[in-house]
Amino acid sequence: MDKNSDSDSKSHDHAYKNMNQNSNNIESCNVISKPLLPEDLNFDILTFVPLICLINSARHVCKTWAATITSFGFSEAHKRRARYKHGLYVESFMTGVSSYFLEFNDDVINGEFERTYLGIPQGMGKIISSCEGLLLLLNTSGQVFLVNPILKCWLRIPPFPSSRKHGVFRPQCTIVRVPRTSEFKLFLLDIVTILSEVWYVFYVLRIGIDNSWKVIAKRELLAPHGLLFSELIHNGGDGLYWKSNDEITYILREIDVDKEIIITREYPVLWRSNILWMGKYLSCITSCEDLSRPFQVFILDSDSREWSCYHEMGPFDYVAACGHELDVRYKYACFRLWINDLIIFDIDRQQNRRGANTQSPKNIYFGYNIKTRKLTKIEGIDMGSFEVWLHTNSLASLPSMATDV
Numbered sequence: 001m002d003k004n005s006d007s008d009s010k011s012h013d014h015a016y017k018n019m020n021q022n023s024n025n026i027e028s029c030n031v032i033s034k035p036l037l038p039e040d041l042n043f044d045i046l047t048f049v050p051l052i053c054l055i056n057s058a059r060h061v062c063k064t065w066a067a068t069i070t071s072f073g074f075s076e077a078h079k080r081r082a083r084y085k086h087g088l089y090v091e092s093f094m095t096g097v098s099s100y101f102l103e104f105n106d107d108v109i110n111g112e113f114e115r116t117y118l119g120i121p122q123g124m125g126k127i128i129s130s131c132e133g134l135l136l137l138l139n140t141s142g143q144v145f146l147v148n149p150i151l152k153c154w155l156r157i158p159p160f161p162s163s164r165k166h167g168v169f170r171p172q173c174t175i176v177r178v179p180r181t182s183e184f185k186l187f188l189l190d191i192v193t194i195l196s197e198v199w200y201v202f203y204v205l206r207i208g209i210d211n212s213w214k215v216i217a218k219r220e221l222l223a224p225h226g227l228l229f230s231e232l233i234h235n236g237g238d239g240l241y242w243k244s245n246d247e248i249t250y251i252l253r254e255i256d257v258d259k260e261i262i263i264t265r266e267y268p269v270l271w272r273s274n275i276l277w278m279g280k281y282l283s284c285i286t287s288c289e290d291l292s293r294p295f296q297v298f299i300l301d302s303d304s305r306e307w308s309c310y311h312e313m314g315p316f317d318y319v320a321a322c323g324h325e326l327d328v329r330y331k332y333a334c335f336r337l338w339i340n341d342l343i344i345f346d347i348d349r350q351q352n353r354r355g356a357n358t359q360s361p362k363n364i365y366f367g368y369n370i371k372t373r374k375l376t377k378i379e380g381i382d383m384g385s386f387e388v389w390l391h392t393n394s395l396a397s398l399p400s401m402a403t404d405v
Contacts, residue, residue: 043068047081051393054078055150070151075395076182086339089118089135089149089391090381091127101149101391102380115380116393118149127387131175131234133394134184138173146175146184146207146401150393153401160188161203161213171231171243175207176257179237183209184398185257187240189232200244204260208398216260233275235282243269252282267305270298274335276343283310285335291318291326291347295333313343313368314375322364322377337390341370344378344388 046068049058059069068074087103098119124147125139136157137145144157160173173188188203202217221244231243233252240255242262250269255262269275273284282300284307294314298307318326326347335345346363365381365388368374381388 039064043074043077046074047078051078051084051395054395069395070153070397072397072399075397078395084133084392084394086390086392088337088344088381089127089130089389091387091389093126093385093387097382097384101393103393116150120147120149124154127389129174130389130391131184132177133392133396134175135389135391136173136175136186146398148394148397148401151395151397151403153397153403155207155398155401157186157207158205158211158213160190171233174232174234174240176234176240178258180258183207187232187255187257188213189242202255202262208400217262219262231275233277235277235280241275241282243275265305267300268307270307273298276335276338278338283338285343287332287335291315291333297343311370313370313373316366316368316375318347318366318375321366321375324364326364336365336388339390341372343368343370346388 042065046054046058046065054069059066085103087101089101090099092099098117101116101118103114103116120135120137123139124145125137125143127135128138129136133148133150135147135149137147139145142159144159146155146157147153172190173186175184175186177184184207186203186205186207188205190201190203192199192201198221200217200219200221201215202219203213204216205211205213233241233243234257235241238256238258240257242253242255244251244253250273252267252269252275253262254265267282270284270286273286276283276285278299282302284298284300286296286298292315294312296309297311297313299310300307318324333345333347335343337344344365344367346365348363362383363386364383365378365386367376367378369376
């Protein structure tokens with residue numbers, strides 16, 4: 001009996017000892033889980049961490065790190081320190097096929113690249129603009145969303161205050177980031193007919209600040225034969241260019257995105273041309289209905305306001321580049337982007353002579369290197385109904401953005 005009592009006593013003592021040890025371990029863990037460094041030092045150290053590590057690992061460590069990494073101030077600090085790589089956001093128009101992002105490791109389109117699937121719910125619509133990691137989307141109901149696909153956060157934008165709420169053409173609205181203030185703005189160009197008179201109406205919305213559309217300019221225009229064209233082209237800085245047809249010519253006018261005013265300078269634009277930014281230069285690439293002919297590339301001199309021939313490319317051997325026979329007559333090359341030394345364009349294989357598509361379009365994307373004069377098919381883009389956008393995965397967000405798209 002005494003032996004049993006002694007054994008029970010030892011068991012209780014052992015259990016009590018283990019309980020104390022566990023308690024001490026828990027307290028130790030609680031101490032370790034608390035930040036060991038001042039908040040500002042933690043902030044500074046995290047800005048050195050690569051973006052992919054921040055997204056996939058660091059922000060899941062604790063709530064404090066998650067809040068820091070997704071904050072607006074941190075995204076600005078990380079952007080200044082990190083070197084974000086440009087890539088292509090490949091938007092899918094096919095049911096059941098996801099959109100994805102191509103990041104080129106060596107900044108050369110023909111080199112190695114990484115594919116990241118960044119699908120956006122179809123209910124949010126299709127992309128109409130892209131800027132520093134944020135995508136602007138419009139759905140068939142006229143709802144507008146601003147989305148960061150890598151952070152899975154979004155913001156609903158007030159409906160377009162225009163006559164085309166459900167049919168705004170992509171080039172008519174663009175998102176920009178003002179270099180001086182780092183704020184995001186939306187610019188919208190609408191065409192309104194009032195008593196047989198045609199007006200261009202310009203709107204701006206300061207995202208996350210007043211969230212309301214404001215008219216900044218109006219311009220009356222009488223176009224010949226009712227033919228109207230408008231397009232907004234952002235240079236990535238303070239300049240936003242407005243391409244339109246006045247009477248019988250196409251004109252470029254500049255809009256100051258910071259001051260929100262139209263600058264009086266005007267630049268003539270060649271007929272049937274694609275306007276692209278090449279670094280700090282504005283380029284113009286002629287288009288024609290016969291792909292067997294060469295394309296002229298022009299560069300704009302902002303002082304003389306004249307275009308000078310910069311390069312001639314083509315005619316191309318499309319079979320050697322993509323392995324497919326193409327009827328190069330009665331087809332257009334749509335020039336999309338100019339990244340470093342590479343001009344990206346696509347051709348719709350199923351476009352007939354009149355330009356109508358008899359089936360779902362099957363676009364083939366090509367890359368032409370200005371330096372090597374080599375044409376290649378971009379293997380990272382699948383053949384099908386796709387649109388490409390210049391994109392950079394970033395931590396860009398706004399305080400009012402919701403999470404989980």
